[in-house]
Amino acid sequence: SDRGISVDRSRRQARLLWFKVGGSVLPLAVLTIISLLCCLKRNQCCFKGRSEGSSRYGMSQGAHILDWSKEKEHELPLFSFSSIEIATDHFSDVNKLGQGGFGPVNKGKLVEGQEIAVKRLSRSSTQGVEEFKNEVILISKLQHCNLVRLLGCCSEGDEKLLIYEYLPNKSLNLFLFDATKQASLDWKTHVCIIEGIAQGLLYLHKYSRLKIIHRDLKTSNILLDSNMNPKISDFGTARIFGENESGASTNRIVGTYGYMPPEYAMDGLFSVKSDVFNFGVMMLEIISGKKNNGFYQFDRSLNLLGYAWDLWKEGRGTELMDTTLVDTCPKSEVMRLVQVSLLCVQESAADRPTMLDVVSMLSNELMALPAPKQPAFSVVISGDDVHLTENPTCSINDVTISVIEAR
The missing domain is CATH 1.10.510.10 (Transferase(Phosphotransferase) domain 1)
Structure with missing residues (x-):
């Protein structure tokens, strides 16, 4: 009957409409999913690279930025104490460069080969923790060819270390x-x-x-x-x-x-x-x-x-x-x-x-x-x-x- 023919025609038109809509939306959806997967993979690689970088430079995992200010303006890499112990051969006297009011200064070499000078706060220091913090916070804001470069620091328990570029001619x-x-x-x-x-x-x-x-x-x-x-x-x-x-x-x-x-x-x-x-x-x-x-x-x-x-x-x-x-x-x-x-x-x-x-x-x-x-x-x-x-x-x-x- 005419009514049955009309119903079949409506169904065919509905299916045709779905095919057209699906043909347009499906590629967009696929592209979106692919993009999300790529971003996720890239982020995972970046995170892995940062973690590997921190390990390579002996920095503490999960907290490689030291920050004493509420505004989070003063940031420096935080090295692990164990990595500096290895770099300085456990603060061997052979590597000792000198002694100051802060404490002893030792030469060291990081895993990747960079030479460093390490100032270690001694318990009998005429300075102290406040001076340590002051130097870290202050020098992290400075950059000039006639100022010594601070590479990072270490603060684990009673151990307070400042890690500088090594200057071969000393003082x-x-x-x-x-x-x-x-x-x-x-x-x-x-x-x-x-x-x-x-x-x-x-x-x-x-x-x-x-x-x-x-x-x-x-x-x-x-x-x-x-x-x-x-x-x-x-x-x-x-x-x-x-x-x-x-x-x-x-x-x-x-x-x-x-x-x-x-x-x-x-x-x-x-x-x-x-x-x-x-x-x-x-x-x-x-x-x-x-x-x-x-x-x-x-x-x-x-x-x-x-x-x-x-x-x-x-x-x-x-x-x-x-x-x-x-x-x-x-x-x-x-x-x-x-x-x-x-x-x-x-x-x-x-x-x-x-x-x-x-x-x-x-x-x-x-x-x-x-x-x-x-x-x-x-x-x-x-x-x-x-x-x-x-x-x-x-x-x-x-x-x-x-x-x-x-x-």
Whole structure:
């Protein structure tokens, strides 16, 4: 009947419609499923690669990022203690590079062959966990060719380790104050080291993501790479400042006598000009090859700063030079460097130049330099006079000290 024919026609049209819809949707569905499977496989491979990478570099599984801030801004790879034990041959004395206020420093080699330097916090450390955290958080934000590179750290129980790039020439003081090694540094290298330290310090004060005052600059904290390029290290006592902050005060005096400016040693006041003073002392030590601490002219009661001041006033600044370099450098350049260093160690912080000024002075020979005023602590006090360096409880060597004082 006509009604039966109509029903059959409707059924055929419905099946035809399903075939058309299915023909359009099915390929899309298949493509979607394939895409999802590919993404899943790729993610699995990436996760596997990250896990293998963490294992290869000896990093702790499941928590390879160390973060002490609520904002999660400060991240560094966290190495496992066992991997560093293996890298340093269980902190063998054979691999020991030195000893600082933080603790011993050992050389090591990671599984993939990269050489590292490991600072291990000792239980008798004059610093501590806060300094460890401070260095990790701070240096993770810094990147400059004249700053030592922190590769990662380890914090497992009582063990606190900092893992740095290994610098084969170790620290600047080992070259300056050793007669044999001293002879291997020509005048050009001396100047390049001074300029490199200045650039690194300028970065800390002005161009880094944070405004940083180091507070413990000295020749033993300047490391040298294979090309004798200087790198500032040891940020455990450094302080971060806001853009509009210029200085601060503290009851806890940290640093090394002989490098401390008077306002910091006496009153606990520190600013970018404190680092400038440290830099000026280092400049004089680099030029002369002599330590400020331990250098005394008994006939004049002068230390290195006072000796340099007297020579400069008399127009004899070149006599300050390391005797092995006297015939290899322009006298005018020596006099200029001595003058810049004396500007940095002036008694009043307000009189000292900024590191931007210092870099300009070092790079522009035609720039007129102001006359410096007498340096701080340039006279050695004896007898019953009271002086910072006469305090028998304070260190005057290269070891960083911490002194708690009531104010």
